[in-house]
Amino acid sequence: MASTVNKTTHTFDKSRLDALLNRRFFYAPAFEIYGGVAGLYDYGPAGSTLQANIIAEWRKHFIIEDGMLELDTTIMTPSAVFETSGHVARFADWMVKDVKTGDVLRADHLVKSVLEARLAGDKEARGQEAAPPTEDKKRKKKAAKVTVVKLEDAVVQQYETILAQLDNYGGPEIGELCRKYDIRNPDTDNEVGEPQQFNLMFQSSIGPTGQHKGFLRPETAQGHFLNFNRLLDYNNGRVPFASAQIGRSFRNEISPRAGLLRVREFTMAEIEHFVDPEDKSHTRFKEVRDVEIVALDRHTQEAGNSETRRITVGEAVDKGIIANETLGYFVARIYQFLVNIGIDPARLRFRQHMGNEMAHYATDCWDAEIQNTTGWTECVGCADRAAYDLSVHSAKTGTPLVVRQALKEPIVTEKEAAEWNKKALGKTFKQDAGTIQKIVEGLDETGLIKLKGELSQGSTTLKSEEGKEFTLTPEVLTIERKTLKQSIREFTPNVIEPSFGLGRILYCLLEHSFWAREQDVERGVLSLPPLVAPTKVLIVPLSAREEFDPIVAEITAKLRRAGVFSRIDDSNTSIGKRYARNDELGTPYGLTIDFASVQNRTVTIRERDTMDQRIGKIDDVIATVTELVFGNIDWAEACNRLPKYDGVQAVE
Numbered sequence: 001m002a003s004t005v006n007k008t009t010h011t012f013d014k015s016r017l018d019a020l021l022n023r024r025f026f027y028a029p030a031f032e033i034y035g036g037v038a039g040l041y042d043y044g045p046a047g048s049t050l051q052a053n054i055i056a057e058w059r060k061h062f063i064i065e066d067g068m069l070e071l072d073t074t075i076m077t078p079s080a081v082f083e084t085s086g087h088v089a090r091f092a093d094w095m096v097k098d099v100k101t102g103d104v105l106r107a108d109h110l111v112k113s114v115l116e117a118r119l120a121g122d123k124e125a126r127g128q129e130a131a132p133p134t135e136d137k138k139r140k141k142k143a144a145k146v147t148v149v150k151l152e153d154a155v156v157q158q159y160e161t162i163l164a165q166l167d168n169y170g171g172p173e174i175g176e177l178c179r180k181y182d183i184r185n186p187d188t189d190n191e192v193g194e195p196q197q198f199n200l201m202f203q204s205s206i207g208p209t210g211q212h213k214g215f216l217r218p219e220t221a222q223g224h225f226l227n228f229n230r231l232l233d234y235n236n237g238r239v240p241f242a243s244a245q246i247g248r249s250f251r252n253e254i255s256p257r258a259g260l261l262r263v264r265e266f267t268m269a270e271i272e273h274f275v276d277p278e279d280k281s282h283t284r285f286k287e288v289r290d291v292e293i294v295a296l297d298r299h300t301q302e303a304g305n306s307e308t309r310r311i312t313v314g315e316a317v318d319k320g321i322i323a324n325e326t327l328g329y330f331v332a333r334i335y336q337f338l339v340n341i342g343i344d345p346a347r348l349r350f351r352q353h354m355g356n357e358m359a360h361y362a363t364d365c366w367d368a369e370i371q372n373t374t375g376w377t378e379c380v381g382c383a384d385r386a387a388y389d390l391s392v393h394s395a396k397t398g399t400p401l402v403v404r405q406a407l408k409e410p411i412v413t414e415k416e417a418a419e420w421n422k423k424a425l426g427k428t429f430k431q432d433a434g435t436i437q438k439i440v441e442g443l444d445e446t447g448l449i450k451l452k453g454e455l456s457q458g459s460t461t462l463k464s465e466e467g468k469e470f471t472l473t474p475e476v477l478t479i480e481r482k483t484l485k486q487s488i489r490e491f492t493p494n495v496i497e498p499s500f501g502l503g504r505i506l507y508c509l510l511e512h513s514f515w516a517r518e519q520d521v522e523r524g525v526l527s528l529p530p531l532v533a534p535t536k537v538l539i540v541p542l543s544a545r546e547e548f549d550p551i552v553a554e555i556t557a558k559l560r561r562a563g564v565f566s567r568i569d570d571s572n573t574s575i576g577k578r579y580a581r582n583d584e585l586g587t588p589y590g591l592t593i594d595f596a597s598v599q600n601r602t603v604t605i606r607e608r609d610t611m612d613q614r615i616g617k618i619d620d621v622i623a624t625v626t627e628l629v630f631g632n633i634d635w636a637e638a639c640n641r642l643p644k645y646d647g648v649q650a651v652e
């Protein structure tokens with residue numbers, strides 16, 4: 001970590017952060033000069049590099065560390081794929097319409113915002129917020145239409161229970177809540193109609209005829225499943241293995257109003273870990289057993305509250321709170337990744353899905369939620385999807401998507417088996433022969449024993465699905481007990497899926513990193529860790545005089561060779577202003593080049609958060625800053641190596 005600095009006195013101000021992100025072009029509404037489109041954003045240089053650095057760390061942390069197989073599959077997907085996966089029927093959210101204006105709102109979000117606003121109004125009425133409201137609180141209050149009204153205790157309790165269980169409700173239940181609690185459109189105060197489902201996929205057509213329906217994918221997962229056989233082959237036919245993909249996804253969100261937290265086009269990073277359904281242990285689980293997370297489990301929420309507990313991943317798996325080791329392994333690795341890139345661990349929790357919230361086929365699901373000014377937001381989903389996806393694609397296409405495993409010890413079993421006299425079968429039953437064989441193949445052990453008994457008495461009668469009857473004799477069919485040796489085990493693997501939304505993570509990281517110095521509240525500082533900061537080192541020559549050029553060139557080249565991304569700021573403003581500008585960009589270190597640099601070959605290094613400055617010989621400072629950037633040392637260690645700069649001294 002770079003430094004310790006007291007940022008606690010600073011009150012977070014979202015409007016200042018938004019202004020900074022816009023001013024420094026981290027991101028901005030797309031097509032702005034055409035009026036923009038809700039839920040579409042462009043990233044500028046700082047935002048793009050920040051995202052690229054988060055992705056680079058993601059690749060290192062997951063793909064390289066666990067030898068995952070990387071994929072890049074298509075976005076445009078034929079309709080059949082999403083019909084089979086269930087997206088065409090079920091990838092939908094509930095929306096409600098304002099009965100007078102026709103404005104469309106996402107139903108669960110409406111209930112949440114209205115009830116939260118009422119609870120905030122109640123809290124204020126009860127005088128629990130003694131401190132005078134800050135600008136930010138006033139702004140939020142206005143946006144959420146908070147009116148200060150004290151509620152009955154029982155009503156407060158009901159609202160809290162509803163909010164804890166909101167993700168568990170379907171459309172009809174949400175409709176009932178709207179009526180029961182008089183939930184209206186906050187913008188107009190009009191009533192809203194019954195919730196209706198709205199499919200979130202963007203539809204398109206492939207080719208000029210318009211006959212081949214397609215969709216822009218709403219997640220990258222299907223590309224992994226459809227390539228399963230090739231991936232399995234690439235992995236020498238063995239499971240477990242994981243595939244990973246980083247790419248764009250598209251969702252036609254109902255009313256995206258939360259900046260990067262809810263957009264219509266975004267970058268996802270997804271892992272599909274294929275595992276034997278009978279053995280979901282993980283060989284590296286012991287390495288993460290002691291990782292402690294804040295967990296909000298299913299039972300707590302279903303009982304109507306939101307109390308969390310600290311628990312190690314090891315204990316959670318041992319007690320069956322997290323379903324299996326592989327899921328636990330990923331929960332821990334997700335925690336480590338998010339904290340490494342700078343997410344505040346005090347504002348990170350893992351929330352388990354409730355029964356109704358989870359897809360019907362999933363066995364367990366945990367969301368990494370990050371707290372920000374809008375509340376707790378799911379940023380990573382981590383689900384055990386069982387064998388659902390591979391099974392449905394296999395059934396639809398007739399392509400087996402299975403693992404065949406040679407058994408160490410063959411399994412020997414005794415079974416009743418049908419023995420056909422094919423000639424007699426064909427002669428007697430002609431075109432019905434196939435149907436008859438199918439009926440017998442479909443019988444279980446008990447059915448075959450029954451048949452055997454009947455045949456031993458002379459004949460048996462079978463009935464087809466259509467109700468046609470066939471009488472069989474021992475001349476056509478006999479049932480015999482046989483010893484069978486099975487040396488191959490065939491199974492459909494289960495899938496554990498961690499799914500990351502990079503925009504949500506990036507935005508929460510910006511919120512967690514943002515603060516302002518007491519002496520300069522107008523400007524902000526982004527305390528991004530060097531690992532992800534867009535620029536690692538700012539090179540600041542005292543002025544644009546030519547005599548500094550050779551040293552600037554030398555330092556730039558040496559940093560480049562060391563793999564440290566730097567930028568030069570030789571603009572015509574004071575050094576203080578140049579540093580302030582780069583504090584806003586999150587640049588962790590600055591090197592100042594002045595006349596002493598030319599005379600004595602010294603430079604000063606400044607740390608962003610403390611503004612502490614140290615001085616040293618050029619090569620020593622470059623070596624130190626390189627180690628700082630790569631996280632090998634912290635600022636305290638840098639201070640041991642380099643003396644404090646008091647503004648005048650030179651270094652021998």
Ligand SMILES: Nc1ncnc2c1ncn2[C@@H]1O[C@H](COP(=O)(O)OP(=O)(O)OP(=O)(O)O)[C@@H](O)[C@H]1O
Nearest residue numbers: 251253261262263266378379380381499500501504
């Ligand atoms: N509209 C969106 N904008 C930005 N990121 C998104 C959006 N929808 C999903 N994501 C990201 O993709 C990840 C995986 O998607 P998933 O389908 O689990 O989300 P979800 O449960 O549909 O999210 P929500 O309930 O918030 O709509 C999420 O954890 C999130 O980070």
